[in-house]
Amino acid sequence: MNNDKILPSPSFTLSKGINGLDKVLLRESRGSSAEVYLYGGHVTSWKNDHGEELLFLSSKATFKPPKAIRGGIPICFPQFGSHGTLDQHGFARNRFWTIDDDPPPFPTNNLSKAFVDLILKPSEEDIKNWNHSFEYRLRVALGPGGDLMLTYRIRHANSDFSFTFAYHTYLSVSDISEVRLEGLETLDYLDNLQNKERFTEQGDALTFESEVDKIYLSTPTKIAIIDHEKKRTFVLRKDGLPDAVVWNPWDKKAKAMADFGDDEYKHMLCVEAANIEKAITLKPGEEWKGRLELSAVPSSYCSGQLDPQRVLQGS
Ligand SMILES: O=P(O)(O)OC[C@H]1O[C@H](O)[C@H](O)[C@@H](O)[C@@H]1O
Numbered sequence: 215m216n217n218d219k220i221l222p223s224p225s226f227t228l229s230k231g232i233n234g235l236d237k238v239l240l241r242e243s244r245g246s247s248a249e250v251y252l253y254g255g256h257v258t259s260w261k262n263d264h265g266e267e268l269l270f271l272s273s274k275a276t277f278k279p280p281k282a283i284r285g286g287i288p289i290c291f292p293q294f295g296s297h298g299t300l301d302q303h304g305f306a307r308n309r310f311w312t313i314d315d316d317p318p319p320f321p322t323n324n325l326s327k328a329f330v331d332l333i334l335k336p337s338e339e340d341i342k343n344w345n346h347s348f349e350y351r352l353r354v355a356l357g358p359g360g361d362l363m364l365t366y367r368i369r370h371a372n373s374d375f376s377f378t379f380a381y382h383t384y385l386s387v388s389d390i391s392e393v394r395l396e397g398l399e400t401l402d403y404l405d406n407l408q409n410k411e412r413f414t415e416q417g418d419a420l421t422f423e424s425e426v427d428k429i430y431l432s433t434p435t436k437i438a439i440i441d442h443e444k445k446r447t448f449v450l451r452k453d454g455l456p457d458a459v460v461w462n463p464w465d466k467k468a469k470a471m472a473d474f475g476d477d478e479y480k481h482m483l484c485v486e487a488a489n490i491e492k493a494i495t496l497k498p499g500e501e502w503k504g505r506l507e508l509s510a511v512p513s514s515y516c517s518g519q520l521d522p523q524r525v526l527q528g529s
Pocket residue numbers: 282295302303406427428459460461484
């Protein structure tokens with residue numbers, strides 16, 4: 215690509231993506247890769263070392279600000295969903311982030327050479343509407359085995375402020391009816407389809423036959439999404455993000471979304487590392503860190519290895 219420009223850091227390439235939006239390409243030496251749009255600080259692609267796409271991105275995603283990109287990993291901040299006074303999912307996914315050329319030291323991801331640091335600071339308009347100033351630093355990194363790692367650090371300057379948060383990860387699956395999710399059995403959840411009422415999940419791994427929109431509470435650090443047809447298991451590990459949202463719009467809602475194909479619900483599942491039930495409150499000068507790590511492994515690693523007890527112990 216002749217419009218690519220190598221930045222001083224050797225770890226990524228900056229180029230123009232869809233509709234001329236800036237995007238960063240990360241490539242790990244063994245062949246895995248990821249793409250991050252500065253619009254939204256939004257990961258739109260994550261490929262393994264065979265070049266297979268692991269994230270779902272709608273064929274109808276518009277890439278037209280101020281609409282958020284449909285698919286990949288939108289960042290819901292400083293508000294998840296309608297849990298507050300801001301627009302749905304807050305504003306971070308609709309803002310232009312910048313590359314942070316001089317981030318303060320990051321203690322994590324030392325092994326990774328393929329990474330980029332982004333930063334979001336509120337505009338004057340955001341501060342007028344929301345009255346809080348903050349610095350949101352996001353590092354997107356690829357591990358040597360192709361794992362995708364997202365770490366955020368939020369520091370804040372003026373009066374106390376509270377936020378809710380989600381990495382709204384759209385995983386690509388072969389066929390939703392062939393997918394099983396392990397790690398959320400027997401947990402309490404708020405059902406967005408039933409006025410956020412609280413229920414308790416039954417003891418079996420989750421399978422999918424209709425629309426689902428649930429916020430699981432106090433979840434373990436590890437969740438597994440097993441795609442039987444692809445013989446692939448996604449393992450989602452998280453720190454500092456106690457909740458997990460599971461969302462699939464199914465057929466009716468899919469048809470109602472302009473930027474989502476009618477049948478695309480069959481090929482995606484959102485599993486979102488989140489902090490929703492108990493908002494995080496930061497005092498001036500305090501910093502908050504949350505981390506998501508995604509890996510995709512062959513499904514010989516499947517059911518049983520992630521029994522709830524082991525998951526809870528983080529083994
Ligand atoms: O259409 P969006 O604003 O991107 O939201 C998409 C979905 O996000 C989350 O998963 C929520 O729990 C859903 O209620 C919502 O429909």
